Amino acid sequence: MTTPASFAANNAPLPLLDTEVLRTFVTIAESGSFTRAARQVFRTPSALSMQIKRLEDTLGQTLFVRESRQVRLTPEGEVLLGYGRRLLKLNEEAVTQFLAPSLEGRVGFGTSDDVGTRILPNVLAQFARTHPAVQVDVVVGSSVNMLSRLDDGELDLVLVTAGNVGQPARGERVHSEPLVWVGRDGGLAAQRSPLPVALAHHGCAWRGMALDALDRAGIDYRIAYTCEHCAGQEAAMLADLAVAPFPQSLIKAPLRKLDRDTLPPLGDYQLELVKRGGGSQASEALLGYVFEAFRDMYG
Structure with missing residues (x-):
């Protein structure tokens, strides 16, 4: 293991810390998990683990204590966290000082409350570092409302669920994944009859897919919980009030995917990215960041 003394003995310069590796280290430290950090920086946990191993070898110190569900900093890691945050901030200030922003203006971005909100923080953070002179205003709401505000000129880009009732395809498909039945692990809601279900508002694609599947399967159900956002559905499931x-x-x-033998398959749902005609260069640039985020995270 290298030490400061060994560098001095060999009259060798001290190594420089890579800013990307430092950013990875800070993200892991702040999230408390290699898995959560990997989602935030759009890389695999194994790639992050290799980066940290190289950093530990460079510094000759163990930086994390790895436990079953989380990681925590060693005393040496806590020291490096302070330095890392300051170095990253200084690097950002230097780049901003010498690279004049090529884009200016405002972008109105709307998204529905599902997968889109999970990628949004990192998309906005990366976009702000690259285009600090662009102001991004974000609105979260239903897909129908987002499209209406786009048509009224209030928003420039919207990320919406495809297939809502009365909503024709208008944008470019950026994501598709299975919609599945979910309930609390060990809960009783899935065993009740009629089956209690938590659904979004009328016209939502998820609602239509679920009700159609239950009707085709002949399963007796009742709508026990209705909400505008998927966070409300999640709350109902956590309370074991519904699936x-x-x-x-x-x-x-503590939520889990329910057995497909007892509930009918739902199929896939999609997200579309829709842009307003005549959009600015700034909105086109943000659109590219959203596409890249979905590609990196979901392949």
Whole structure:
């Protein structure tokens, strides 16, 4: 293991810390998990693990204590976290100082409350670093409302669920994944009759897919919970009040995917990115970041 003394003895310069590796280290430290950090930086947990191993070898110190469900910093890691944050901030200030922003203006971005909101923080953070002079205003709401505001000129880009009742295809498909039945692990809602279900508002594609599947299968059900956002469905499932149709990628403990033998398959659902005609260069640039985020995260 290398030490400062060994560099001094060999009259060798001290190594430089890579800013990307430092960014990975800070992200892991702040999220408490290699898996969560990997989602945030759009890389695999194994790739992050290799980066941290090289960083530990460079510094000659162990930076993380790895536990079953999380990681925590060692005392040396806590010291490096302070330095890492300052170095990343200084690097950002230097780049901003010498690279004049090529884009300016405002972009109105609308998204529905599902997978889109999970990628949005990192998309906006990366976009702000590259285009600091562009102001991005974000609105979260139903797909129908987002499209209406786009048509009224209030928004420039919207990320919406495809297939809503009365909503023709208007944009470019950016994501598709299975919609599955979900409930609380160990809960009783899935065993009740009639089956209690938590659904979104009328006209939502998820609602239509779920009700059609239940009707075709001849399953007796009751709508026990209705809400505008998927966070409301999640709350109903966590309370074991109902089961719900939910994107597979959003399932996290204590929720689980329910047995397909007892509930009918739902099929896939899609997200579309729709842009307003005559959009600015800034909105076109943000559109590219959204496409790249979905490609990196979901392949």
